[in-house]
Amino acid sequence: MHSFIDNLNPTNFKLMSVILRPASLIFLIAFCSSCGHKEEKQTSQVPVKVSISTIQRNDMPQIFSYSGTIEPDNTAQVGFAVSGIINGIYVQEGQLVKQGQLLATIDATEYSNALAIANAGLEQAEDLYARLNGLYEKGSLPAKDYIDIKTKLAQAKANKSINAKHIADSRLYAPITGIITEKKIEKGSTAAPGIPAFTIIKTDLVYARMSVPESEIGALQPGTVAKVFVPTLNDTITGKVSIINPQADAVSRTYIVKIKLDNSTNRLLPGMLTDISIVTGRQQAAIAIPATAVVRDADDLTYVFVANGENKAIRKRISTGRLTGASQVVITEGLNEGDKLITAGQTQLKDGSAISF
Incomplete structure (x- = not known):
């Protein structure tokens, strides 16, 4: 008597293989899926022990950030009041200078010569005035001539003062105590009135x-x-x-x-x-929580975990404000009064993790 296997010809055997393979595959998938569900179920059933605190709003000092x-305090643009060739620079950028400190000088030879001429003119005017003033007092000099000599004397004095000031202005001093932030001149260059040479900040x-x-x-x-x-x-x-x-x-x-x-x-x-x-x-009423309850992820985002009514941990994004003196941080967005904040064990949680108290 021949067995069932013996009666299978090659064609029938191939057909049976085709029929059996899908069935075996389905059984294998179902088995593995069952194993996976069991493992997942077992894992999800292990609750993480946590501590919670109920969120409250409390009056806190209003602080603006x-x-x-x-x-x-002050920025001064400093420059020469007269023109000339710069022959000395005594400070550099970044240097702290005191009020009245010499910054730079220009060649004052021309102004010195002009002052010498002005001095000579003043001496002549003073000598002439001394001689003619006596005549005027005696009535021997017309008033018009006397006025002319007085005018020339005044002009000579003014000319001397102007040229003396030119010499003084050939030396540039710091008007304030501060730091040189800009040096806009170089030795040998020409200075001109109204053109800044330095910038000083107080x-x-x-x-x-x-x-x-x-x-x-x-x-x-x-x-x-x-x-x-x-x-x-x-x-x-x-x-x-x-x-x-x-x-x-x-x-x-x-x-x-x-x-x-x-x-x-x-x-x-x-x-x-x-x-x-x-x-x-x-x-102002504000929510403040322990800074240690805040978790920061790899993307530098801040969040906390709160407990829901099903003993699950829910992840919530938050926005933080200032720190308070009690190592707490003010929450500006993301939490509401009455939320059950997880304050311990949060580093072991994921969104939806089972928790116990």
Whole structure:
């Protein structure tokens, strides 16, 4: 008696193989899928132990934060009042100069010669006046001639003063104490009146300049205390609101406000960026959470986890504000009062993770 296998010819055997292969494949996929679901189910059932805190809004001091830039108290464009060939330059860019310090000189030979001539003319005018004044007092000199000689004497004195001033103006001095930021002349070049030779900025006193929106400008007053953090120096300087420009920018609708800062050590340099915080004295309701509850991902995005009613961790994007003195951070967007914030165990969570308390 022949078995079933023996009765299969090659053609029938190939047909059976074609029929059996899909069935075997389906069974294998179903088996693997079942294994995967079991493993996933087992994993998802392991809850992460966390701690939670209910979000509340509390009254906190109203603090405004701005970005600002350091600018000098005064900027002076300095130049010669007379023309001439520059024969000496005694300072360089970046140098701190004192008020009255000599900066540069021009060749004063021409002005010295003119002064010598003016002195000679003055001596002649004074001698002539001395001789004719006596005649005039005796009535021997007409009034017209007397007036003429007095006029010539006055002109000679003025001519001497003008030429003496030209010599003085051939030496250029710093009008303020500050830093040379620009040197626009070279030795041997020609100086001309009205053409700046140096730019000096006064830096013993500086300002942190910032733009304040219309909605906040009413809370600021001259004398309001401000904390100015300078990242470059990693230092915070205390100053006061000094200038509030009453004219808003036509495009941005912001107002320029300046914070006066002492800079006697010249650490603060114009152009440095600042972060400015101002306590207005008012109170505002705000949400603050422990800074340790905030998670930052690889894209530098900040988020937290909150617990829902099904004991699941829900990831929520947030926007943060300032830090408070209690190592808490103010949340400006992303959380609501009553949310169950996860404050411990959040680093082990993913969106939708099972949690336990």
